[in-house]
Amino acid sequence: MKGVLTRFSDPDxxxxxxxEIQGKAEAIGRPLTFMxxxxxxxxxxxxxxxxxxxxxxxxxxxxxxxxxxxxxxGDIDRMIALAGGDHITCTFGDMMDVPGSGSSLRKERARSxxxxxxxxxxxxxxxxxxxxxxxxxxxxxxGFETTAxxxxxxxxxxxxEDRTNLRVFSAHRLLLPALRVLLCDPEVxxxxxxxxxxxxxxxxxxxxxxxxxxxGIPAVVAGFEVIDLLCALDCLLDMVGRGEVAVKNRYGRAVxxxxxxxxxxxxxxxxxxxxxxxxxLGTVRGGGLRLREEFAAFDAAPLVPDDEVGxxxxxxxxxxxxxxxxxxxxxxxxxxxxxxxxLRPSGPCMVSREGACSTYYRHxxxxxxxx
Amino acid sequence: xxxxPELVEMAHGDGGRATRELIDGLFMPAFEEEHLSASDDxxxxxxxxxxxxxxxDTFVVSPSEFxxxxxGKLAVCGTVNDLAACGARPVFLTAGFVLEEGLSLQLLRRVxxxxxxxxxxxxxxxxxxxxxxxxRGSGDGxxxxxxxxxxxxxxxxxxxxxxxxxxxxxxxxxxxxxGMAVLTHREGFPFSVPVTSDCASLWxxxxxxxxxxxxxxxxxxxPTRGGIATALKEIAEQVPVDVILKEEDIPVRDPxxxxxxxxxxxxxYLANEGNLLIVVHEDAGERVVSSLRSRRGxxxxxxxxxxxxxxxxxxxxxSLGGTRDLGLFAGDPLPRIC
Numbered sequence: 201m202k203g204v205l206t207r208f209s210d211p212d213x214x215x216x217x218x219x220e221i222q223g224k225a226e227a228i229g230r231p232l233t234f235m236x237x238x239x240x241x242x243x244x245x246x247x248x249x250x251x252x253x254x255x256x257x258x259x260x261x262x263x264x265x266x267x268x269x270x271x272x273x274g275d276i277d278r279m280i281a282l283a284g285g286d287h288i289t290c291t292f293g294d295m296m297d298v299p300g301s302g303s304s305l306r307k308e309r310a311r312s313x314x315x316x317x318x319x320x321x322x323x324x325x326x327x328x329x330x331x332x333x334x335x336x337x338x339x340x341x342x343g344f345e346t347t348a349x350x351x352x353x354x355x356x357x358x359x360x361e362d363r364t365n366l367r368v369f370s371a372h373r374l375l376l377p378a379l380r381v382l383l384c385d386p387e388v389x390x391x392x393x394x395x396x397x398x399x400x401x402x403x404x405x406x407x408x409x410x411x412x413x414x415x416g417i418p419a420v421v422a423g424f425e426v427i428d429l430l431c432a433l434d435c436l437l438d439m440v441g442r443g444e445v446a447v448k449n450r451y452g453r454a455v456x457x458x459x460x461x462x463x464x465x466x467x468x469x470x471x472x473x474x475x476x477x478x479x480x481l482g483t484v485r486g487g488g489l490r491l492r493e494e495f496a497a498f499d500a501a502p503l504v505p506d507d508e509v510g511x512x513x514x515x516x517x518x519x520x521x522x523x524x525x526x527x528x529x530x531x532x533x534x535x536x537x538x539x540x541x542x543l544r545p546s547g548p549c550m551v552s553r554e555g556a557c558s559t560y561y562r563h564x565x566x567x568x569x570x571x
Numbered sequence: 572x573x574x575x576p577e578l579v580e581m582a583h584g585d586g587g588r589a590t591r592e593l594i595d596g597l598f599m600p601a602f603e604e605e606h607l608s609a610s611d612d613x614x615x616x617x618x619x620x621x622x623x624x625x626x627x628d629t630f631v632v633s634p635s636e637f638x639x640x641x642x643g644k645l646a647v648c649g650t651v652n653d654l655a656a657c658g659a660r661p662v663f664l665t666a667g668f669v670l671e672e673g674l675s676l677q678l679l680r681r682v683x684x685x686x687x688x689x690x691x692x693x694x695x696x697x698x699x700x701x702x703x704x705x706x707r708g709s710g711d712g713x714x715x716x717x718x719x720x721x722x723x724x725x726x727x728x729x730x731x732x733x734x735x736x737x738x739x740x741x742x743x744x745x746x747x748x749x750g751m752a753v754l755t756h757r758e759g760f761p762f763s764v765p766v767t768s769d770c771a772s773l774w775x776x777x778x779x780x781x782x783x784x785x786x787x788x789x790x791x792x793x794p795t796r797g798g799i800a801t802a803l804k805e806i807a808e809q810v811p812v813d814v815i816l817k818e819e820d821i822p823v824r825d826p827x828x829x830x831x832x833x834x835x836x837x838x839x840y841l842a843n844e845g846n847l848l849i850v851v852h853e854d855a856g857e858r859v860v861s862s863l864r865s866r867r868g869x870x871x872x873x874x875x876x877x878x879x880x881x882x883x884x885x886x887x888x889x890s891l892g893g894t895r896d897l898g899l900f901a902g903d904p905l906p907r908i909c
Contacts, residue, residue, distance in 0.1 A: 211819060211890035211891075214890055214891050215890070215891060215892070218891050218892075243835070246895060247837075247889075247895060248889050248890075248891055248893065249887075249888070249889030249891050249892065249893020249894055249895055250889075250891060250893055251893070252893040252894055252895065253891055253892055253893040319760065319761050320761045322761070323761070426890070426891065553835045554835070561898070562895075562896065562897075562898055563895035563896050564895070564896060565896050565898060566884065566896060
């Protein structure tokens with residue numbers, strides 16, 4: 201496996217593919233705008249320096265593919281309210297600093313010492329097992345089609361053990377319906393889409409066919425190594441050059457035509473689709489997951505003191521919503537790096553390592569401020 | 572019959588018989604120091620002449636033992652390397668221990684022995700020590716504070732003000748080993764990474780290098796928390812100059828790179844405990860690297876970048892020729908790594 205991955209990050213190969221790409225972009229003769237939908241791609245295109253190298257010819261815009269960033273303020277406040285309650289709360293590290301209306305999970309941890317960072321949903325089940333006195337463990341669950349199968353699998357095991365002191369607060373979002381909403385927006389003007397490799401590994405390439413049909417732009421499923429990132433651009437430039445509109449797969453070692461039916465199966469036994477708020481996109485029909493009736497005993501939502509938490513507005517002047525739709529770049533926001541920074545984030549795109557603002561703050565701060 | 576493990580009890584901190592037993596039975600045999608006396612409140616040390624430097628640091632790493640080291644070794648190396656980075660030969664050390672009730676005495680013995688052998692390898696002498704015990708739950712195992720006194724090497728002038736455009740930046744070893752080793756060795760961490768901490772004293776290597784290169788060495792930093800990126804950013808802002816790193820030249824072990832990738836971390840921000848950043852005159856880069864090669868604790872000495880005119884930015888040039896800024900570490904510092 202190491203050999204394979206080394207090939208996909210080979211610097212000499214990378215430089216030669218890059219030269220080809222630059223040639224193709226020049227031949228097309230007009231500046232192009234592609235969107236990388238996935239936050240991991242946003243971070244990777246910056247980390248490898250590709251965003252910087254290509255800037256004149258190919259403008260890469262971030263999309264709504266960071267689950268922390270798209271979680272709306274109301275859900276954040278609900279999670280913080282849960283963390284302030286009389287139970288153990290666990291969450292993935294990226295959620296800790298997302299600012300709510302009055303607090304954050306990190307502040308709640310400092311206050312109560314009962315908020316834990318976990319790396320896998322399995323750890324939440326282990327915590328619940330460790331609390332024989334029945335103390336409740338709440339998993340704040342955030343993520344796309346990729347994370348839901350692991351959470352589902354944990355919940356099925358919890359159900360088999362009748363371990364109802366484990367509860368899940370589902371802030372899960374489904375990327376596919378949101379992408380549809382985004383592409384229907386007349387203000388969104390793109391020449392091509394770089395599709396999220398991880399989500400596609402679950403859904404399959406075929407699930408994205410609608411991009412070509414409905415939005416009329418080429419799209420490519422991409423992996424995350426340097427060569428993957430380059431090949432995706434190369435493929436898009438070829439299609440743009442030929443005027444071809446298709447959805448291609450350049451991450452064949454992980455993504456199959458029909459994806460991973462077993463992963464989708466386990467999710468659909470535990471969760472069902474529902475309409476939810478997305479930051480930046482408003483209500484997305486079928487854009488979220490809630491627990492099925494059979495798993496109601498594991499739902500943490502009823503534990504939220506509902507009278508205290510409404511649907512808060514996003515912070516004033518914060519442009520996370522526009523940034524998530526590719527309508528603005530972090531440097532366009534007046535708060536960016538002046539008031540909003542990773543230590544004191546105004547909005548979630550500055551918090552998650554895969555958020556556009558955090559990525560630009562770390563890797564392109566000077567040019568974003570002055571460019 | 573299984574023997575009950577011996578544990579630290581509150582009585583070990585009462586200053587009476589149990590404290591005496593702990594000191595005489597566990598600490599004194601490890602350190603074999605004539606200066607250490609269980610009964611005196613302060614220790615005399617030989618007359619100090621010339622210029623001395625003092626450095627203090629507290630070590631709270633969790634877990635107390637990790638691949639490649641333990642909190643005892645770390646407590647010596649950390650302070651020794653801080654002195655070494657200032658060009659001072661570490662000579663004397665004091666140590667303060669905070670022990671949690673319930674700590675295994677066996678573990679404490681291992682930590683103390685490791686501390687003693689690390690110190691004696693560099694000829695560093697423990698001249699004063701203290702122990703306190705806190706109730707179970709009020710601490711986590713063992714915390715150690717060390718203070719080091721070091722004698723400045725004659726003829727060496729390490730000063731950030733000497734840094735000018737053209738100077739080369741050298742790293743003495745693989746980047747991020749300590750941070751990754753400790754992070755992934757924690758209880759409950761979902762996968763293991765074949766990497767050990769780089770925790771090591773770099774004084775012998777620094778001493779040889781300073782004798783060989785003398786004036787060409789302008790400044791050094793010990794890039795612990797925040798990694799090499801944060802340390803370089805601090806240097807760049809202090810002078811101020813810009814620093815350009817060539818990413819391909821920065822030594823990162825494959826498992827560290829892969830695991831960092833998976834966890835969304837940048838190895839350049841991971842902690843090191845046996846690495847030094849050395850700023851040298853532009854003609855001296857390769858000479859200093861050769862002098863460092865195959866010295867104890869030096870794992871991969873390389874020129875990783877250079878100083879250019881500017882106002883405090885640090886940039887990495889990637890293999891594709893693009894650049895990315897490296898700012899001060901901001902965000903969630905990994906839980907206790909040193």
